[in-house]
Each structure stands twice: as C-alpha cells, then as structure tokens.
Amino acid sequence: MNGSHLIGAFLEMISAERGAAKNTIDAYRRDLNDYAGYVAGRKLTLLSADRETINAYLDQLRRDGLSASSSARRLSAIRQFHRFLCADTIRGDDPTRIIASPKSRRALPKVLSIAEVDQLLGAAEAEANAAGDPAERAVALRLYVLLELLYGTGMRVSELVSLRRQAVIRDRSFITVTGKGNKERVVPLNDRARDAIKAYLETLEPGPWLFPSAGAQGYLARQVFARELKALAGRAGISSARVAPHVLRHAFASHLLAGGADLRVVQMLLGHADISTTQIYTHVLDEKLRDLVETHHPLAQG
Numbered sequence: 001m002n003g004s005h006l007i008g009a010f011l012e013m014i015s016a017e018r019g020a021a022k023n024t025i026d027a028y029r030r031d032l033n034d035y036a037g038y039v040a041g042r043k044l045t046l047l048s049a050d051r052e053t054i055n056a057y058l059d060q061l062r063r064d065g066l067s068a069s070s071s072a073r074r075l076s077a078i079r080q081f082h083r084f085l086c087a088d089t090i091r092g093d094d095p096t097r098i099i100a101s102p103k104s105r106r107a108l109p110k111v112l113s114i115a116e117v118d119q120l121l122g123a124a125e126a127e128a129n130a131a132g133d134p135a136e137r138a139v140a141l142r143l144y145v146l147l148e149l150l151y152g153t154g155m156r157v158s159e160l161v162s163l164r165r166q167a168v169i170r171d172r173s174f175i176t177v178t179g180k181g182n183k184e185r186v187v188p189l190n191d192r193a194r195d196a197i198k199a200y201l202e203t204l205e206p207g208p209w210l211f212p213s214a215g216a217q218g219y220l221a222r223q224v225f226a227r228e229l230k231a232l233a234g235r236a237g238i239s240s241a242r243v244a245p246h247v248l249r250h251a252f253a254s255h256l257l258a259g260g261a262d263l264r265v266v267q268m269l270l271g272h273a274d275i276s277t278t279q280i281y282t283h284v285l286d287e288k289l290r291d292l293v294e295t296h297h298p299l300a301q302g
Helices: 003-018 022-041 051-063 068-087 114-130 134-153 157-161 191-201 222-235 245-258 263-270 275-296
Strands: 174-178 184-188
Touching: 003 022, 003 068, 022 051, 022 068, 051 068, 114 134, 114 222, 114 245, 134 157, 134 191, 134 222, 134 245, 157 222, 157 245, 184 263, 222 245, 245 263, 245 275, 263 275
Parallel strands: none
Antiparallel strands: 174 184
C-alpha cells in the first residue's frame, strides 16, 4: 500500500469512526500530503520514516516560517496517522511517540515608553485641573488618581478599582493591597500619588470604597476605567489601541527593571507567585545588556 492509499485509509477511518467533518478531513489531507512529500524527498516511505525524519520535518516547517501553533497542529495530524498505522498493524512502531509538540513563544507585553506615560499622566492632570464643574472635576480627578496609582504601584486593575478608602485614608508612604488568593502585599506610594489622592478624597461622599460606583459591587467597574483610559489616550495623542489598564502595569514593571531594580523586588511588588512570570519583562533590558557586553567584555575589544 503506497503513501496516498495509507493516507486515504486513515481519512476514511476518521470519517467513519469519528464522524469528522469535511473541512477537518480536508485539513488532515493537506497536512499529511505535505508530510508525505517531505518523507519521499528523503527517499523514505511513510512506513520507514523515523523520529529523526519527523523532527527534521518540524525543523523545516520552522525555517519556512510556520507558526508554532500551526506546526503543532501538523504534528497532531502526523501523530494520529501513525497511531492509526500501529493500531491496524500496518506498522509495528510509532515514531511520534516521544516527539515534543512545538511550543508557542509567550507574547511579550505591550509597554509604553516613559515619555508616553508622562504624556498620559500630564493629560489626565491637566484635565483634572481645568475642570470647572464639580462633578466633571470629580470624574477627571478620579481618572488621574487611577493612573497615578496604577503606574506608581503596578497593581492589577481588579486590585486597583476595589481599593478600600481605609487603605489610603492616612498620609502613608505604603498601602496594603489584597491580591489573588486574598494574599496581601505592601506597595509604596510616591509623592505624586499621595497628593492626588488627598485632593480626590475631598470630592468623595462617605463610604467604604476609594472609587465608589452605583453598580452592584459598589466600586468602579474595570470596564468603565478601561473605556475612560482609552478615551484619554486618544485626547493625549496616543493610539488607544496601545493603551489599557494592564499596559500601565507592564510599563511599571519594565521601567523599574530598565532602571536597575532587582527582579525579586519587582516580583514582590507585582504580586507574582512565580518569578518566571516576572521574567517576561526583562525583554526591555536586552539592548542595555548587549551594549554592556560589547563595551566591557575583553573579547569584544579591538
């Protein structure tokens, strides 16, 4: 039985036994025909292709620019095909048994530059100062305080909008944040954030929340904050597509690390349980480290 007949038998099986849809069968056919063509190019057959051949095929897909997710899908089809050959005793071994699936690289977080953050904060502060109507001033000042706290502490947006007023009621340099799993951590407050909070508190009626709302939870919905932030970005001349609450958290972490902060300290401030989560922000240091090596490493001289 040649390669096309083997693939045809497999496709008949998934159609009859699994009820696979036509689009699914067509996708399997394309993937397996491509694999069979590569195997034939190495002077092998689908019955003699080994683990080295399949790994070489995956390497070729990577060199061709196929994404990790698409390569993983291709490997899944090949894996199921070879299991079918083994189950039907057409082939005695499964060369895909210990092949690892291609892993997608974790997407790097979007980060604003320090200048862009200053631009955003400056716009929020200017709008808060320019508002004449008390109600408008309260809303503008709330947004400014939200931004100062978010960029100044790196809190998660859910932690930020649900802050209780008692967390900032005193003129303190630190606040206690309740994060995931009700774990508490202490984060510092800079002078700008403290001054903004002090002015903002004067606009509030008595109540438990720092950012109260008429909604069911009693505090500002994160979606409302996100909308207000995107609108502010547009007014500040920054693409709203690049700005969201979590982007300010990313900027906080990346700018700290770029300034020389210890990774463990940033982990603690962000409330990450695993330092590997924090390490994603070290991408901002790549250029700095490269320059350091090129400037100071003895083998880089001359």
